[in-house]
Amino acid sequence: MTKSQSTPAAKTRLSRRGLLGLVGAGVVGAGVGLGIDRAVVSAVAAEASAADSSGAASTYPFYGAHQSGITTAAQDRLHFASFDVSDITRSDLIGLLKDWTAAAARMTEGKTVGDGAVSGPLAAPQDDTGEALGLPPAGLTITFGFGPSLFDHRFGLATKRPAALIDLPHFAGDMLDPALVGGDLCIQACSDDPQVAVHAIRNLSRIAFGRASIRWSQLGFGRTSSTTRAQATPRNLFGFKDGTANVKAEDRTVVDEHVWVPTEDSPAWMSGGSYLVSRKIRMNIEPWDRSALGEQQRVIGRTKGDGAPLSGGSEFTEPDFAKKHDSALAIDADAHVRLAHPTHNHGAVLLRRGYNFVDGNDDLGQLNAGLFFIAFQRDPRTQFVAIQLRLAGNDAMNEYIQHVGSGIFAVPPGARRGSYVGAGLFES
Amino acid sequence: MTKSQSTPAAKTRLSRRGLLGLVGAGVVGAGVGLGIDRAVVSAVAAEASAADSSGAASTYPFYGAHQSGITTAAQDRLHFASFDVSDITRSDLIGLLKDWTAAAARMTEGKTVGDGAVSGPLAAPQDDTGEALGLPPAGLTITFGFGPSLFDHRFGLATKRPAALIDLPHFAGDMLDPALVGGDLCIQACSDDPQVAVHAIRNLSRIAFGRASIRWSQLGFGRTSSTTRAQATPRNLFGFKDGTANVKAEDRTVVDEHVWVPTEDSPAWMSGGSYLVSRKIRMNIEPWDRSALGEQQRVIGRTKGDGAPLSGGSEFTEPDFAKKHDSALAIDADAHVRLAHPTHNHGAVLLRRGYNFVDGNDDLGQLNAGLFFIAFQRDPRTQFVAIQLRLAGNDAMNEYIQHVGSGIFAVPPGARRGSYVGAGLFES
Numbered sequence: 029m030t031k032s033q034s035t036p037a038a039k040t041r042l043s044r045r046g047l048l049g050l051v052g053a054g055v056v057g058a059g060v061g062l063g064i065d066r067a068v069v070s071a072v073a074a075e076a077s078a079a080d081s082s083g084a085a086s087t088y089p090f091y092g093a094h095q096s097g098i099t100t101a102a103q104d105r106l107h108f109a110s111f112d113v114s115d116i117t118r119s120d121l122i123g124l125l126k127d128w129t130a131a132a133a134r135m136t137e138g139k140t141v142g143d144g145a146v147s148g149p150l151a152a153p154q155d156d157t158g159e160a161l162g163l164p165p166a167g168l169t170i171t172f173g174f175g176p177s178l179f180d181h182r183f184g185l186a187t188k189r190p191a192a193l194i195d196l197p198h199f200a201g202d203m204l205d206p207a208l209v210g211g212d213l214c215i216q217a218c219s220d221d222p223q224v225a226v227h228a229i230r231n232l233s234r235i236a237f238g239r240a241s242i243r244w245s246q247l248g249f250g251r252t253s254s255t256t257r258a259q260a261t262p263r264n265l266f267g268f269k270d271g272t273a274n275v276k277a278e279d280r281t282v283v284d285e286h287v288w289v290p291t292e293d294s295p296a297w298m299s300g301g302s303y304l305v306s307r308k309i310r311m312n313i314e315p316w317d318r319s320a321l322g323e324q325q326r327v328i329g330r331t332k333g334d335g336a337p338l339s340g341g342s343e344f345t346e347p348d349f350a351k352k353h354d355s356a357l358a359i360d361a362d363a364h365v366r367l368a369h370p371t372h373n374h375g376a377v378l379l380r381r382g383y384n385f386v387d388g389n390d391d392l393g394q395l396n397a398g399l400f401f402i403a404f405q406r407d408p409r410t411q412f413v414a415i416q417l418r419l420a421g422n423d424a425m426n427e428y429i430q431h432v433g434s435g436i437f438a439v440p441p442g443a444r445r446g447s448y449v450g451a452g453l454f455e456s
Numbered sequence: 457m458t459k460s461q462s463t464p465a466a467k468t469r470l471s472r473r474g475l476l477g478l479v480g481a482g483v484v485g486a487g488v489g490l491g492i493d494r495a496v497v498s499a500v501a502a503e504a505s506a507a508d509s510s511g512a513a514s515t516y517p518f519y520g521a522h523q524s525g526i527t528t529a530a531q532d533r534l535h536f537a538s539f540d541v542s543d544i545t546r547s548d549l550i551g552l553l554k555d556w557t558a559a560a561a562r563m564t565e566g567k568t569v570g571d572g573a574v575s576g577p578l579a580a581p582q583d584d585t586g587e588a589l590g591l592p593p594a595g596l597t598i599t600f601g602f603g604p605s606l607f608d609h610r611f612g613l614a615t616k617r618p619a620a621l622i623d624l625p626h627f628a629g630d631m632l633d634p635a636l637v638g639g640d641l642c643i644q645a646c647s648d649d650p651q652v653a654v655h656a657i658r659n660l661s662r663i664a665f666g667r668a669s670i671r672w673s674q675l676g677f678g679r680t681s682s683t684t685r686a687q688a689t690p691r692n693l694f695g696f697k698d699g700t701a702n703v704k705a706e707d708r709t710v711v712d713e714h715v716w717v718p719t720e721d722s723p724a725w726m727s728g729g730s731y732l733v734s735r736k737i738r739m740n741i742e743p744w745d746r747s748a749l750g751e752q753q754r755v756i757g758r759t760k761g762d763g764a765p766l767s768g769g770s771e772f773t774e775p776d777f778a779k780k781h782d783s784a785l786a787i788d789a790d791a792h793v794r795l796a797h798p799t800h801n802h803g804a805v806l807l808r809r810g811y812n813f814v815d816g817n818d819d820l821g822q823l824n825a826g827l828f829f830i831a832f833q834r835d836p837r838t839q840f841v842a843i844q845l846r847l848a849g850n851d852a853m854n855e856y857i858q859h860v861g862s863g864i865f866a867v868p869p870g871a872r873r874g875s876y877v878g879a880g881l882f883e884s
Contacts, residue, residue, distance in 0.1 A: 153746055158760055223812065226814050245817045250650060265654075268586070321582050393539075
């Protein structure tokens with residue numbers, strides 16, 4: 029994924045006062061559409077605000093071989109939504125995907141949905157809800173996926189369901205809330221500005237009105253897995269670094285082997301796509317906080333300070349699972365790092381892209397918090413499922429977590445300009 | 457409020473690799489406390505990451521004449537929590553406030569709670585939960601308040617209750633959820649990084665274990681009111697600029713008259729303090745999004761584009777409430793801007809410091825979203841209550857909002873170094 033300055037933003041030179049006068053005149057007066065879009069307003073705002081950080085105006089391409097938001101350097105904020113499709117026809121569904129594609133392409137460029145921007149006729153609702161006006165693109169990516177239930181009898185897709193798009197098995201300890209599971213479609217919106225991510229989901233949900241509605245959704249912050257070497261490893265709400273051994277976008281060979289669906293896999297319309305597994309993992313914050321540092325480190329298998337494996341070295345040292353201190357294993361037999369490690373899972377790895385969440389507090393006055401786990405992979409059967417079956421039965425961390433939500437989605441390749449996301453599914 | 461670089465951060469020069477090796481050795485080895493704190497880790501992280509924005513390392517003073525987080529330039533993220541005090545003694549309560557003060561002072565400097573940092577004895581829980589290690593202070597402010605219910609029989613404070621700390625009246629249209637109302641104590645944590653704000657509330661809640669527990673809490677993003685002239689006016693989830701006419705920190709005379717409790721007001725321990733009113737305002741997003749631009753502008757009384765009053769001009773032009781277009785008032789008789797304006801409220805103004813919120817979605821697949829309104833003032837009786845009584849009965853916006861949560865808190869002046877927040881209440 030290339031990262032570039034927003035072209036419209038870079039090209040524009042207007043004073044804030046001048047622009048606002050112009051917009052004001054258009055709106056207060058005859059209400060004539062001026063075609064001023066978010067990118068232009070953004071450019072002015074960016075010039076006016078020296079406090080804005082370097083990446084604020086960055087944009088990622090919507091069209092391309094792969095969808096953005098997978099190997100893209102993980103942004104800081106997430107708004108994820110799963111949708112149920114309403115009682116509509118196959119062609120209505122295609123229409124929705126076309127509308128979503130057009131809107132997503134505009135928003136990732138920092139533009140409003142539709143041309144009307146902040147003007148347009150006074151007698152009609154606007155195409156865009158407006159709360160992202162003046163905000164830079166902030167690295168927005170919008171990634172679409174198809175759930176297993178989309179491939180039932182409704183849309184003539186039953187024979188198209190990829191074998192890899194399985195129904196996830198029950199894992200030991202699962203405490204799934206049916207309201208937080210599944211969905212026909214999903215949208216992952218990531219941005220460095222929560223208001224930009226929320227604006228994207230809100231407007232896509234609005235576009236879907238009458239055709240699909242949100243089944244469940246999740247806001248997240250503080251990426252819990254770096255996806256490029258340039259990013260420092262962030263910490264999850266257990267206070268530990270998370271994602272040290274994650275797949276990094278720079279490792280092209282690893283990404284090609286483990287993340288993207290290759291042309292030899294079936295079906296062909298998923299070539300260049302990936303499979304997304306999401307798990308809402310509630311952390312038992314208070315018991316964790318009351319546990320001793322030694323216990324926490326035993327559970328994880330790494331030090332809390334720098335994230336080094338307990339077998340020694342520093343963060344990026346490979347764990348030595350055989351090493352003993354005195355007569356005991358340095359890394360516990362049930363430690364998370366051991367059970368999740370590729371060497372104990374037939375080489376299986378995941379590109380993780382999860383986020384921390386805090387959904388207020390529960391009735392006991394404890395934080396309702398945890399990790400919204402997202403992973404991309406070539407085949408969930410040999411990757412997420414294989415790893416999770418191992419973790420669910422044995423991971424020492426299970427004492428401190430519960431899986432309460434779950435989703436699996438086929439993420440098709442990127443759309444070609446002039447086409448729409450998932451076109452291959454309907455036209456093959 | 458002065459804004460300065462974190463002193464410890466500015467002083468430290470250590471390579472990231474060197475520091476992590478040091479920490480690792482301490483933790484993996486004998487578990488000896490090294491006294492390395494967040495500020496040091498932050499400094500290293502800040503040096504390592506050129507992508508970090510200019511304001512990330514900024515700190516605001518915790519001790520001082522006023523508490524920070526009131527006239528402080530509004531940060532981008534909020535974590536607010538209301539607490540119920542448990543069945544404890546007056547001296548336990550004082551102990552809690554002392555512990556909170558010490559921890560808050562450290563965290564706003566970018567330090568961990570307690571000295572142990574990422575090391576400390578393996579056999580004990582740590583003072584700090586760790587998820588903010590490596591993050592800069594990010595402008596963290598922590599602001600404490602006392603609710604009316606604290607002044608009952610339990611702590612000998614019944615005679616100390618300020619007359620201005622009223623029980624808020626019922627307002628027309630209120631749909632308050634009792635679980636989202638009131639509280640003995642409140643903490644407002646604001647930061648430019650949500651993980652830093654969440655870390656603050658989590659650790660203060662942990663410190664309170666057995667003494668107070670969270671009654672309700674709220675995360676917010678995208679400040680909805682600028683509090684300094686340097687800040688551009690942000691947009692709320694209605695897509696309109698919000699806070700154009702807000703009190704600005706630079707207007708010292710206005711702040712002194714309308715925000716800080718003056719020495720002539722009673723009681724003396726509130727001198728230099730302020731009163732916080734919070735209202736969780738759910739927005740009916742979908743009906744709003746379906747309404748025409750003209751209707752939205754009529755409701756607000758301003759243009760959506762640049763926020764100019766419908767009587768003409770640009771954002772900061774004073775509304776002309778008498779002006780007519782043809783024979784109709786340019787600004788509707790029930791428009792929000794008219795009813796909320798000081799000229800229609802005996803000159804009453806508020807320092808607003810609210811945040812947008814999205815709490816997932818409701819059962820209908822619609823965003824559970826709105827505005828978490830926070831306002832500071834010298835006297836709620838003549839300010840928030842007077843204005844809200846007027847708005848609740850007549851504001852055209854009422855069709856699109858519901859007030860579902862509410863709080864009022866006496867925010868004492870800032871603590872003196874060596875003392876604790878609210879000391880005047882207990883020692884006067």
